[in-house]
């Protein structure tokens with residue numbers, strides 16, 4: 001609609017702004033008299049005799065100027081503005097200025113007569129539809145009519161002001177469009193505006209009792225401000241009468257007796273036409289005319305901002321794929337409303353292609369069977385109440401419809417904004433939907449990108465690339481992000497391990513200026529090349545502590561294991577806001593397996609507020625837990641930790657951490673119901689088990705999906 005009507009709309013808006021100044025300019029002319037609204041015809045008509053020997057017509061215009069046509073005291077025909085209180089002549093009306101005539105003709109008919117009027121009428125109607133659909137979109141965006149005027153999240157200038165100004169000028173624009181449409185309908189005779197002509201019984205006309213006009217009851221009861229025109233009797237014959245065209249009806253009045261000979265109310269359609277003219281032109285009020293001018297100016301802005309938004313939306317859409325869906329090894333699915341997510345997806349897609357990989361990029365709604373796929377990258381924004389963007393709405397159904405026949409390793413990356421309550425909820429939903437299918441194997445934990453943060457995106461790209469061994473260079477330049485520098489860290493202690501599959505703790509000294517907290521990540525470059533390895537950080541005694549399992553031949557773990565106290569390394573501190581200890585939470589439940597305990601050791605150590613903290617830890621054997629026992633028991637005694645539950649998977653009852661949680665389902669449900677927070681760190685396999693259990697708990701005990709708690713930051717994960 002906007003595309004098809006924008007040229008005419010722009011023209012109508014531009015001319016409309018100019019025309020709005022006409023009533024304003026007219027109103028400053030000195031022809032309006034004080035007390036006008038109280039004057040009756042009985043008061044006004046007699047005094048007019050002073051300046052006019054004969055009057056044929058009196059009219060009151062939209063400015064409330066009284067205009068009289070007749071023969072003046074000098075016997076000349078003239079039309080003049082008069083003072084209705086004194087009868088004095090105030091001035092002579094002038095023609096509408098040529099400029100305004102020209103602009104009016106352009107505004108009404110584009111100088112194309114009826115054809116032009118038709119197009120202008122159509123444009124007004126399209127504007128009406130655009131306004132209605134715009135209103136519905138604002139209601140949807142604001143999540144309900146009640147929140148119509150609540151704060152708007154600022155995405156970008158065009159989008160923000162499109163909504164802000166849209167809300168403010170909604171009513172005037174709606175009235176402009178509605179009245180413009182109505183006036184066109186009236187003009188083309190599509191609404192019945194015909195007046196009924198007076199029916200007068202001339203045989204019954206009385207010439208007695210004779211009264212003076214000032215004594216006519218109808219003149220005494222009619223105020224001048226109700227009058228549009230009065231046609232005076234042509235001669236003194238009793239058959240000639242006054243015709244009073246008032247704002248809502250027409251009267252014929254006996255010129256001798258003052259009796260009402262006929263009275264016809266105007267059809268509603270005609271009243272609406274007059275109202276539409278008042279509203280559309282602002283002719284009755286200078287203030288309204290200025291409001292119309294401002295609102296019409298906003299229409300011009302909406303044309304610009306609407307195009308800016310649409311252009312951005314379309315610019316990043318799917319370009320033609322080089323490889324087909326059938327032959328590609330990498331499948332990138334994009335869920336996007338305004339196009340920005342495509343930019344990020346394209347960045348990855350192009351790199352894969354340039355490395356000679358077969359990559360296929362498409363929208364979620366085009367999900368189908370991908371026979372050669374090994375990796376699935378699902379990148380999606382969230383809209384509305386945590387809903388899917390339009391091009392991903394069919395995904396849930398398609399996922400069931402097209403099961404894949406080979407295992408595919410997937411990674412979900414959510415784009416969203418923490419300014420919305422349901423942060424990245426659709427991405428969490430996608431992650432759960434995928435996890436239900438046996439063919440779908442998680443490659444890395446779900447990641448989120450807040451407000452298109454390059455750092456968040458880089459973090460995901462590095463983690464993904466780490467697991468696939470496919471170097472991705474998501475450089476600062478590509479994302480307009482400042483390049484990050486490497487920090488120097490000095491090893492302070494090292495617990496070592498003798499077993500090849502054992503864990504060890506290593507600590508580093510950080511400098512004062514390095515802002516780091518538990519849950520952040522340390523990226524190291526063991527071979528001094530592009531290969532990066534990331535570890536979860538726990539801050540213990542103001543030192544940065546990592547918990548590492550020594551993998552035989554492991555690049556990162558081998559390198560860290562070989563370090564000695566006093567040695568320094570180059571590394572990068574990566575902020576991981578999504579996995580920080582919550583600022584405000586009545587209870588925090590920490591769930592970890594293996595080295596996933598690392599950030600929790602730091603959080604417990606930093607818990608000087610003594611927030612209620614429960615730790616559920618899963619380890620292979622008792623010996624793997626020994627490393628942490630002293631610290632955790634001490635933390636229990638100082639109330640930095642409230643309760644500790646440990647499961648061993650290869651000893652005793654052979655339990656997993658999910659087994660411990662399954663015993664405490666009421667407790668977990670209660671934590672979530674009372675705004676507590678669950679934090680999960682460790683292997684993706686453990687995360688999957690825990691989420692299966694949490695989904696059941698959330699559905700059966702709380703009646704909600706687990707993704708809602710994830711999006712509300714009540715379930716935080718950092719798994720690998």
Ligand SMILES: Cc1cc2nc3c(=O)[nH]c(=O)nc-3n(C[C@H](O)[C@H](O)[C@H](O)COP(=O)(O)O)c2cc1C
Pocket residue numbers: 141155335336337338339340341342381382383384385386387389415416417418420421422423424425451452
């Ligand atoms: C009207 C509107 C509603 C949004 N609702 C949410 C939301 O509920 N949760 C969220 O995390 N982000 C929300 N966002 C933020 C977008 O998901 C985020 O800006 C995303 O990066 C946009 O990607 P796109 O340009 O590809 O559509 C919303 C944005 C807009 C404009």
